[in-house]
Structures are given as structure tokens and as C-alpha cells.
Amino acid sequence: MTGTTDPFSASVIPFEVPEQMRAFAEKGVSQARESYAKFKDAAETHNGTVEAVFASAHKGVSEYTAKLMEFAKANTKAHLDFTQELFSVKAPQDAFALWTNHSKAQLETFQAQARELAEITQRAATAAAEPIKASAAKLYTPPAA
Numbered sequence: 001m002t003g004t005t006d007p008f009s010a011s012v013i014p015f016e017v018p019e020q021m022r023a024f025a026e027k028g029v030s031q032a033r034e035s036y037a038k039f040k041d042a043a044e045t046h047n048g049t050v051e052a053v054f055a056s057a058h059k060g061v062s063e064y065t066a067k068l069m070e071f072a073k074a075n076t077k078a079h080l081d082f083t084q085e086l087f088s089v090k091a092p093q094d095a096f097a098l099w100t101n102h103s104k105a106q107l108e109t110f111q112a113q114a115r116e117l118a119e120i121t122q123r124a125a126t127a128a129a130e131p132i133k134a135s136a137a138k139l140y141t142p143p144a145a
Contacts, residue, residue, distance in 0.1 A: 052131035060124020
């Protein structure tokens with residue numbers, strides 16, 4: 001099989017790429033490298049932003065959860081105290097008065113707790129948005145007046 005030609009051997013007719021084609025290809029590779037470098041920088045920057053957002057959100061959720069547990073404990077204690085007082089009542093009108101007072105107090109407590117939770121939520125949302133604002137501020141510079 002020595003008579004067969006190997007397409008990969010040097011005996012095949014040499015092919016040269018024209019200089020313009022070579023320059024065009026090199027320019028394309030150079031542009032691709034530059035685009036990749038820009039993309040990589042942007043991705044790394046945005047990864048940092050996303051990490052900061054999640055860290056901030058995690059902190060806010062932890063604070064919210066801790067406050068919920070605190071409220072659950074306080075509300076449970078209030079209900080157990082109310083139940084204990086209710087068992088010691090002798091007259092139905094005393095029970096009704098106790099129930100009314102407890103209901104009013106709990107309604108006020110729930111309203112205060114809801115306000116606190118709303119404040120925590122607002123703080124957490126604002127804190128989570130800060131890294132996004134900072135990242136956007138780096139990318140966008142307003143035109144000079």
C-alpha cells in the first residue's frame with residue numbers, strides 16, 4: 001500500500017492562506033478574546049453583586065424569623081396567661097369583661113407586631129437593593145450638564 005496517497009503527508013499540494021484572509025481571521029480571534037475578557041469581567045462583577053444581595057437578604061430573613069419567633073413566644077404566653085385567668089373567673093360577666101380586655105390588648109399587640117414586621121421587611125428590601133444600586137451606578141454615569 002505504498003502507492004496510496006496520504007492526505008496528511010507533505011506530498012500533498014501545499015495550500016497557503018492569503019494574507020488578507022489570515023489578517024481577517026486574526027482580527028476575529030482578537031475581537032473574540034476582547035469580548036470574552038469583557039464578558040468575564042462583567043460576570044465577575046455581577047457575581048459579587050448577586051452574592052451581596054443574597055447575603056443582605058439572608059440577614060433580613062434571619063432578623064424577620066427571629067422577630068416572628070419572639071412574637072410567637074409573647075403571644076403564646078399572653079394566651080396561656082389569659083386562659084389561666086379565665087379559669088379563675090366565677091361569674092360569666094367577669095369572663096366576658098376579661099375576654100374583651102384580652103381581645104383589645106391582643107389586637108393592639110398584633111398591630112404593633114405587624115408594624116415591626118413591616119419595618120423589618122422594608123429595611124431588608126432596602127438593604128438588598130443597595131448592591132444592585134451600587135452596581136448600576138458604576139455602569140451608568142449620567143451625562144454632564
